[in-house]
Amino acid sequence: DSGVTQTPKHLITATGQRVTLRCSPRSGDLSVYWYQQSLDQGLQFLIQYYNGEERAKGNILERFSAQQFPDLHSELNLSSLELGDSALYFCASTAYSTDTQYFGPGTRLTVL
Amino acid sequence: GIQVEQSPPDLILQEGANSTLRCNFSDSVNNLQWFHQNPWGQLINLFYIPSGTKQNGRLSATTVATERYSLLYISSSQTTDSGVYFCAVGGGADGLTFGKGTHLIIQP
Numbered sequence: 003d004s005g006v007t008q009t010p011k012h013l014i015t016a017t018g019q020r021v022t023l024r025c026s027p028r029s030g031d032l033s034v035y036w037y038q039q040s041l042d043q044g045l046q047f048l049i050q051y052y053n054g055e056e057r058a059k060g061n062i063l064e065r066f067s068a069q070q071f072p073d074l075h076s077e078l079n080l081s082s083l084e085l086g087d088s089a090l091y092f093c094a095s096t097a098y099s100t101d102t103q104y105f106g107p108g109t110r111l112t113v114l
Numbered sequence: 115g116i117q118v119e120q121s122p123p124d125l126i127l128q129e130g131a132n133s134t135l136r137c138n139f140s141d142s143v144n145n146l147q148w149f150h151q152n153p154w155g156q157l158i159n160l161f162y163i164p165s166g167t168k169q170n171g172r173l174s175a176t177t178v179a180t181e182r183y184s185l186l187y188i189s190s191s192q193t194t195d196s197g198v199y200f201c202a203v204g205g206g207a208d209g210l211t212f213g214k215g216t217h218l219i220i221q222p
Binding site for chain 1: 145147149155156157158159162200202208209210211212214215
């Protein structure tokens with residue numbers, strides 16, 4: 003158990019819908035990263051937050067957004083969902099940007 | 115951006131065999147991690163190793179940062195070692211860049 007929690011574990015929804023994925027980092031970690039793993043693109047970095055502020059952006063679509071709350075949990079919002087958004091979404095946390103990233107168990111999103 | 119290449123892409127071994135997985139990266143990094151993704155999809159940290167050598171039981175890793183490669187050694191393989199092994203590199207706050215992974219199958 004990495005100490006990073008993600009909910010829900012599985013999510014099935016329809017095209018055009020909007021969903022929210024939730025992540026709680028390890029106790030004491032200020033940085034939260036979101037990643038997407040799909041068969042086409044592999045594991046890709048989406049976005050990073052540090053202590054409530056956006057720190058870095060990767061290959062995140064405009065339909066996707068994230069935020070980190072004062073209690074340091076983070077949410078990833080995916081809207082206008084398409085079939086190609088079906089993937090495993092991971093959250094990771096770390097104390098420092100150049101330190102070990104610990105990954106949560108992931109949320110498996112299926113868009114029908 | 116930085117490129118990460120892993121080899122071999124697939125590896126099938128008998129239980130008890132040893133293996134070496136390689137990761138080449140195209141630029142200097144200050145973060146390199148090896149992960150094992152198990153059949154349930156969970157990404158498990160194996161090593162944080164931007165340089166030097168580390169060992170943890172039957173696994174060890176070496177990163178030669180000046181030559182931009184890292185090696186993961188698995189000795190006396192067990193069936194539970196099966197899965198996908200990823201190398202991921204980073205240069206700070208940009209998130210990790212993952213290779214495509216090595217798919218390892220250990221047969222009893």
